[in-house]
Amino acid sequence: MNINKPNMIKNISFLLITLVLITSCVSPKVYKELEDKYANLKQENRKLSDENDVLSKAKTAAQNELKQLKSAYEEAVLERDKLQADYNATKSNYDNLKASYDALEKNSSAAIAANSQKNRELLAQLEAKEQALATENARLEKLKKELEDRSNRVAELESVIASKDAAMTALKNAISRALTDFEGKGLTVEQRDGKVYVSMENKLLFGSGSWAVGNEGRRAVQQLGNVLGDNPDIAVLIEGHTDNVPYKGNGTLTSNWDLSTKRATSIVNILRENANINAENLTAAGRGEFAPVATNDTPEGKAKNRRIEVILTPKLDELSKLLNEN
DSSP: OOOOOOOOOOOOOOOOOOOEEEEEEOOOOHHHHHHHHHHHHHHHHHHHHHHHHHHHHHHHHHHHHHHHHHHHHHHHHHHHHHHHHHHHHHHHHHHHHHHHHHHTTOOOOOHOOOOOOOOHOOOOOOOHHHHHHHHHHHHHHHHHHHHHHHHHHHHHHHHHHHHHHHHHHHHHHHOOOOEEEETTTTTEEEETEEEEEEEEHHHHBOTTTTOOOHHHHHHHHHHHHHHHHTTTTEEEEEEEESSSSSSOOOOOOOSSHHHHHHHHHHHHHHHHHHHHHGGEEEEEEEEESSSSSOOSSSHHHHHHEEEEEEOOOOOOOOHHHHHOOO
16 A cells, blocks of 8 residues: 655645436436536636645745845844944943043143043934934844744744644544555555545446446445544545546446546445535546546556545645734
8 A cells, every 4th residue: 555755735625516317318408507517616626726826825925024034133133233333332432532531631621621522522422323223123123023923923834734734644544544455456545745645446446337336345435434534624525537448338428527427426425325424525526537647558557547536635724714814
Protein backbone atom coordinates (compact mmCIF):
# COMPACT_ATOMS: atom_id res chain seq x y z
CA MET A 1 0.00 0.00 0.00
CA ASN A 2 1.52 3.39 -1.05
CA ILE A 3 1.51 6.08 1.66
CA ASN A 4 3.10 9.49 0.90
CA LYS A 5 4.25 12.18 3.35
CA PRO A 6 1.93 15.20 3.95
CA ASN A 7 2.11 18.21 1.65
CA MET A 8 0.43 21.59 1.68
CA ILE A 9 -3.16 22.08 1.46
CA LYS A 10 -5.06 22.60 -2.01
CA ASN A 11 -8.81 22.33 -1.72
CA ILE A 12 -10.96 20.91 -4.49
CA SER A 13 -14.50 19.72 -3.81
CA PHE A 14 -17.55 18.98 -5.99
CA LEU A 15 -21.28 19.11 -5.22
CA LEU A 16 -23.31 15.87 -5.11
CA ILE A 17 -24.81 14.78 -8.43
CA THR A 18 -27.70 12.47 -7.75
CA LEU A 19 -28.43 10.47 -10.85
CA VAL A 20 -31.76 8.79 -11.29
CA LEU A 21 -31.60 5.06 -12.05
CA ILE A 22 -33.06 4.82 -15.50
CA THR A 23 -34.80 1.67 -16.55
CA SER A 24 -35.73 2.89 -20.01
CA CYS A 25 -34.41 5.33 -22.66
CA VAL A 26 -33.55 8.88 -21.37
CA SER A 27 -35.97 11.57 -22.46
CA PRO A 28 -34.53 14.88 -23.75
CA LYS A 29 -35.80 16.64 -20.64
CA VAL A 30 -34.01 14.31 -18.25
CA TYR A 31 -30.84 14.39 -20.31
CA LYS A 32 -30.93 18.21 -20.27
CA GLU A 33 -31.32 18.14 -16.49
CA LEU A 34 -28.27 15.89 -16.23
CA GLU A 35 -26.28 18.25 -18.42
CA ASP A 36 -27.31 21.21 -16.24
CA LYS A 37 -26.32 19.36 -13.07
CA TYR A 38 -22.97 18.48 -14.56
CA ALA A 39 -22.38 22.11 -15.56
CA ASN A 40 -23.20 23.19 -12.02
CA LEU A 41 -20.73 20.62 -10.71
CA LYS A 42 -17.95 21.98 -12.91
CA GLN A 43 -18.74 25.53 -11.78
CA GLU A 44 -18.68 24.55 -8.13
CA ASN A 45 -15.39 22.69 -8.62
CA ARG A 46 -13.87 25.80 -10.16
CA LYS A 47 -15.20 27.91 -7.27
CA LEU A 48 -13.68 25.59 -4.66
CA SER A 49 -10.34 25.55 -6.49
CA ASP A 50 -10.37 29.37 -6.55
CA GLU A 51 -11.12 29.49 -2.81
CA ASN A 52 -8.17 27.20 -2.13
CA ASP A 53 -5.91 29.48 -4.23
CA VAL A 54 -7.17 32.55 -2.31
CA LEU A 55 -6.31 30.91 1.03
CA SER A 56 -2.80 29.97 -0.14
CA LYS A 57 -2.19 33.47 -1.54
CA ALA A 58 -3.45 35.08 1.68
CA LYS A 59 -0.96 33.08 3.73
CA THR A 60 1.88 34.06 1.36
CA ALA A 61 0.82 37.74 1.57
CA ALA A 62 0.80 37.59 5.38
CA GLN A 63 4.30 36.10 5.40
CA ASN A 64 5.54 38.80 2.98
CA GLU A 65 4.06 41.55 5.20
CA LEU A 66 5.79 39.98 8.20
CA LYS A 67 9.13 40.04 6.36
CA GLN A 68 8.66 43.73 5.44
CA LEU A 69 7.79 44.66 9.03
CA LYS A 70 10.88 42.85 10.30
CA SER A 71 13.05 44.82 7.83
CA ALA A 72 11.45 48.14 8.90
CA TYR A 73 11.95 47.22 12.54
CA GLU A 74 15.65 46.49 12.00
CA GLU A 75 16.12 49.82 10.16
CA ALA A 76 14.40 51.65 13.01
CA VAL A 77 16.72 50.01 15.55
CA LEU A 78 19.78 51.14 13.54
CA GLU A 79 18.45 54.71 13.34
CA ARG A 80 17.72 54.76 17.07
CA ASP A 81 21.24 53.54 17.87
CA LYS A 82 22.73 56.20 15.61
CA LEU A 83 20.73 58.95 17.34
CA GLN A 84 21.78 57.57 20.72
CA ALA A 85 25.45 57.70 19.67
CA ASP A 86 25.06 61.29 18.42
CA TYR A 87 23.35 62.23 21.66
CA ASN A 88 26.12 60.68 23.75
CA ALA A 89 28.84 62.48 21.74
CA THR A 90 27.07 65.83 22.03
CA LYS A 91 26.57 65.37 25.77
CA SER A 92 30.26 64.53 26.21
CA ASN A 93 31.24 67.68 24.32
CA TYR A 94 28.85 69.65 26.48
CA ASP A 95 30.33 68.23 29.66
CA ASN A 96 33.84 69.13 28.47
CA LEU A 97 32.84 72.70 27.64
CA LYS A 98 31.08 73.10 30.97
CA ALA A 99 34.23 72.01 32.75
CA SER A 100 36.19 74.59 30.76
CA TYR A 101 33.56 77.18 31.58
CA ASP A 102 33.83 76.48 35.27
CA ALA A 103 37.61 76.88 35.10
CA LEU A 104 37.48 80.13 33.13
CA GLU A 105 34.73 81.65 35.24
CA LYS A 106 37.28 82.75 37.79
CA ASN A 107 39.61 84.43 35.29
CA SER A 108 37.74 86.20 32.51
CA SER A 109 34.26 87.61 32.13
CA ALA A 110 34.76 87.61 28.34
CA ALA A 111 35.64 83.91 28.36
CA ILE A 112 32.63 83.30 30.57
CA ALA A 113 30.33 85.02 28.08
CA ALA A 114 31.78 83.02 25.19
CA ASN A 115 31.41 79.72 27.02
CA SER A 116 27.88 80.65 28.07
CA GLN A 117 26.88 81.13 24.43
CA LYS A 118 28.44 77.79 23.49
CA ASN A 119 26.67 76.13 26.38
CA ARG A 120 23.32 77.54 25.26
CA GLU A 121 23.97 76.26 21.72
CA LEU A 122 24.93 72.83 22.99
CA LEU A 123 21.87 72.68 25.23
CA ALA A 124 19.65 73.50 22.25
CA GLN A 125 21.37 70.74 20.27
CA LEU A 126 20.88 68.31 23.13
CA GLU A 127 17.17 69.13 23.35
CA ALA A 128 16.78 68.62 19.60
CA LYS A 129 18.60 65.28 19.80
CA GLU A 130 16.47 64.18 22.75
CA GLN A 131 13.27 65.07 20.87
CA ALA A 132 14.41 63.21 17.73
CA LEU A 133 15.39 60.21 19.87
CA ALA A 134 11.99 60.20 21.58
CA THR A 135 10.21 60.37 18.20
CA GLU A 136 12.28 57.51 16.85
CA ASN A 137 11.64 55.43 19.96
CA ALA A 138 7.89 55.97 19.56
CA ARG A 139 8.08 54.91 15.91
CA LEU A 140 10.13 51.89 16.92
CA GLU A 141 7.54 50.84 19.50
CA LYS A 142 4.76 51.15 16.92
CA LEU A 143 6.68 49.00 14.45
CA LYS A 144 7.42 46.49 17.18
CA LYS A 145 3.71 46.24 18.02
CA GLU A 146 2.78 45.77 14.35
CA LEU A 147 5.50 43.15 14.01
CA GLU A 148 4.18 41.25 17.03
CA ASP A 149 0.59 41.40 15.74
CA ARG A 150 1.63 40.15 12.30
CA SER A 151 3.77 37.39 13.82
CA ASN A 152 0.87 36.25 15.98
CA ARG A 153 -1.49 36.16 12.98
CA VAL A 154 0.96 34.15 10.89
CA ALA A 155 1.49 31.80 13.83
CA GLU A 156 -2.29 31.31 14.08
CA LEU A 157 -2.52 30.52 10.38
CA GLU A 158 0.37 28.10 10.58
CA SER A 159 -1.15 26.45 13.67
CA VAL A 160 -4.49 25.90 11.92
CA ILE A 161 -2.77 24.51 8.82
CA ALA A 162 -0.56 22.23 10.93
CA SER A 163 -3.62 21.02 12.83
CA LYS A 164 -5.43 20.25 9.57
CA ASP A 165 -2.37 18.41 8.21
CA ALA A 166 -2.08 16.38 11.42
CA ALA A 167 -5.78 15.50 11.27
CA MET A 168 -5.44 14.39 7.64
CA THR A 169 -2.40 12.27 8.51
CA ALA A 170 -4.38 10.59 11.29
CA LEU A 171 -7.27 10.06 8.86
CA LYS A 172 -4.95 8.53 6.25
CA ASN A 173 -3.47 6.17 8.85
CA ALA A 174 -6.95 5.15 10.03
CA ILE A 175 -8.03 4.43 6.44
CA SER A 176 -4.84 2.46 5.77
CA ARG A 177 -5.51 0.30 8.81
CA ALA A 178 -9.17 -0.20 7.88
CA LEU A 179 -8.29 -1.28 4.33
CA THR A 180 -5.30 -3.50 5.11
CA ASP A 181 -7.19 -6.54 3.80
CA PHE A 182 -7.22 -5.03 0.31
CA GLU A 183 -3.50 -4.31 0.04
CA GLY A 184 -2.17 -5.55 -3.29
CA LYS A 185 -5.68 -5.68 -4.79
CA GLY A 186 -5.59 -2.39 -6.67
CA LEU A 187 -6.11 -0.10 -3.65
CA THR A 188 -3.77 2.68 -2.53
CA VAL A 189 -3.98 5.39 0.14
CA GLU A 190 -1.89 8.56 -0.28
CA GLN A 191 -1.61 11.98 1.34
CA ARG A 192 -0.57 14.99 -0.71
CA ASP A 193 -1.36 18.71 -0.88
CA GLY A 194 -3.19 18.52 2.46
CA LYS A 195 -5.65 15.88 1.21
CA VAL A 196 -6.03 12.12 1.39
CA TYR A 197 -6.50 10.15 -1.84
CA VAL A 198 -7.98 6.65 -1.75
CA SER A 199 -7.65 5.02 -5.18
CA MET A 200 -9.44 1.76 -6.00
CA GLU A 201 -8.91 0.11 -9.37
CA ASN A 202 -12.01 -1.17 -11.14
CA LYS A 203 -10.83 -4.78 -10.83
CA LEU A 204 -11.64 -4.46 -7.12
CA LEU A 205 -15.04 -2.83 -7.67
CA PHE A 206 -16.71 -3.40 -11.04
CA GLY A 207 -17.02 -5.84 -13.88
CA SER A 208 -16.18 -4.66 -17.42
CA GLY A 209 -18.65 -2.04 -18.62
CA SER A 210 -20.67 -2.35 -15.38
CA TRP A 211 -21.34 0.06 -12.55
CA ALA A 212 -22.61 -2.59 -10.14
CA VAL A 213 -20.17 -2.97 -7.21
CA GLY A 214 -19.07 -6.55 -6.45
CA ASN A 215 -19.09 -8.11 -2.99
CA GLU A 216 -15.41 -7.53 -2.23
CA GLY A 217 -15.56 -3.98 -3.54
CA ARG A 218 -18.66 -3.28 -1.46
CA ARG A 219 -16.85 -4.51 1.64
CA ALA A 220 -13.91 -2.17 0.92
CA VAL A 221 -16.22 0.82 0.44
CA GLN A 222 -18.14 -0.01 3.63
CA GLN A 223 -14.92 -0.22 5.66
CA LEU A 224 -13.86 3.13 4.23
CA GLY A 225 -17.30 4.49 5.19
CA ASN A 226 -16.80 3.36 8.79
CA VAL A 227 -13.75 5.65 9.01
CA LEU A 228 -15.50 8.54 7.26
CA GLY A 229 -18.44 8.24 9.66
CA ASP A 230 -16.05 9.09 12.50
CA ASN A 231 -14.81 12.23 10.66
CA PRO A 232 -17.84 14.47 9.99
CA ASP A 233 -15.69 17.52 9.13
CA ILE A 234 -14.22 15.95 5.99
CA ALA A 235 -15.52 16.71 2.49
CA VAL A 236 -15.66 13.54 0.36
CA LEU A 237 -15.34 13.70 -3.44
CA ILE A 238 -15.80 10.43 -5.35
CA GLU A 239 -14.38 10.56 -8.89
CA GLY A 240 -14.94 7.88 -11.53
CA HIS A 241 -12.19 7.36 -14.15
CA THR A 242 -11.89 5.15 -17.23
CA ASP A 243 -9.22 4.28 -19.79
CA ASN A 244 -9.41 5.65 -23.34
CA VAL A 245 -11.20 2.68 -24.86
CA PRO A 246 -14.60 3.95 -26.10
CA TYR A 247 -17.62 2.63 -24.21
CA LYS A 248 -19.49 0.03 -26.26
CA GLY A 249 -22.21 -1.04 -23.83
CA ASN A 250 -25.89 -1.01 -24.52
CA GLY A 251 -28.71 0.84 -22.79
CA THR A 252 -28.82 4.37 -21.46
CA LEU A 253 -25.07 5.10 -21.26
CA THR A 254 -23.40 6.63 -24.30
CA SER A 255 -19.78 7.28 -23.30
CA ASN A 256 -16.97 6.66 -20.82
CA TRP A 257 -18.00 9.87 -19.13
CA ASP A 258 -21.48 8.50 -18.48
CA LEU A 259 -20.00 5.23 -17.23
CA SER A 260 -17.53 6.95 -14.87
CA THR A 261 -20.29 9.13 -13.43
CA LYS A 262 -22.52 6.13 -12.88
CA ARG A 263 -19.73 4.27 -11.11
CA ALA A 264 -18.97 7.24 -8.85
CA THR A 265 -22.65 7.44 -7.94
CA SER A 266 -22.67 3.72 -7.09
CA ILE A 267 -19.92 4.35 -4.52
CA VAL A 268 -21.86 7.32 -3.09
CA ASN A 269 -24.93 5.14 -2.69
CA ILE A 270 -22.97 2.58 -0.68
CA LEU A 271 -21.49 5.30 1.56
CA ARG A 272 -24.96 6.75 2.15
CA GLU A 273 -25.99 3.46 3.70
CA ASN A 274 -23.83 4.50 6.66
CA ALA A 275 -26.05 6.72 8.82
CA ASN A 276 -22.99 8.39 10.40
CA ILE A 277 -21.93 9.95 7.09
CA ASN A 278 -23.45 13.35 6.35
CA ALA A 279 -24.81 13.25 2.79
CA GLU A 280 -23.98 16.95 2.42
CA ASN A 281 -20.28 16.04 2.58
CA LEU A 282 -20.53 13.68 -0.42
CA THR A 283 -19.97 14.62 -4.06
CA ALA A 284 -19.92 12.27 -7.05
CA ALA A 285 -18.20 13.17 -10.32
CA GLY A 286 -17.32 11.43 -13.57
CA ARG A 287 -13.98 12.27 -15.22
CA GLY A 288 -14.10 9.74 -18.04
CA GLU A 289 -10.70 9.12 -19.62
CA PHE A 290 -9.54 12.72 -19.19
CA ALA A 291 -7.51 12.42 -15.95
CA PRO A 292 -5.23 9.38 -16.46
CA VAL A 293 -2.54 8.45 -13.94
CA ALA A 294 -0.68 6.15 -16.35
CA THR A 295 -0.22 5.62 -20.06
CA ASN A 296 -3.07 4.05 -21.98
CA ASP A 297 -0.58 2.37 -24.33
CA THR A 298 -0.21 -0.72 -22.13
CA PRO A 299 -2.72 -3.06 -20.46
CA GLU A 300 -1.13 -2.27 -17.09
CA GLY A 301 -1.52 1.46 -17.62
CA LYS A 302 -5.13 1.10 -18.70
CA ALA A 303 -5.87 -0.96 -15.59
CA LYS A 304 -4.49 1.82 -13.38
CA ASN A 305 -6.58 4.43 -15.19
CA ARG A 306 -9.80 2.45 -14.69
CA ARG A 307 -10.37 3.48 -11.08
CA ILE A 308 -12.42 5.24 -8.43
CA GLU A 309 -10.66 8.01 -6.52
CA VAL A 310 -12.05 9.11 -3.15
CA ILE A 311 -10.57 12.53 -2.35
CA LEU A 312 -10.86 13.63 1.28
CA THR A 313 -10.48 17.34 2.05
CA PRO A 314 -10.58 19.10 5.44
CA LYS A 315 -13.07 21.91 5.84
CA LEU A 316 -11.27 25.26 6.12
CA ASP A 317 -13.90 27.34 7.93
CA GLU A 318 -11.52 28.23 10.78
CA LEU A 319 -8.76 29.28 8.38
CA SER A 320 -11.18 31.40 6.34
CA LYS A 321 -12.33 33.14 9.53
CA LEU A 322 -8.72 34.06 10.43
CA LEU A 323 -8.06 35.42 6.95
CA ASN A 324 -11.17 37.61 7.10
CA GLU A 325 -10.27 39.15 10.44
CA ASN A 326 -8.92 42.69 10.42
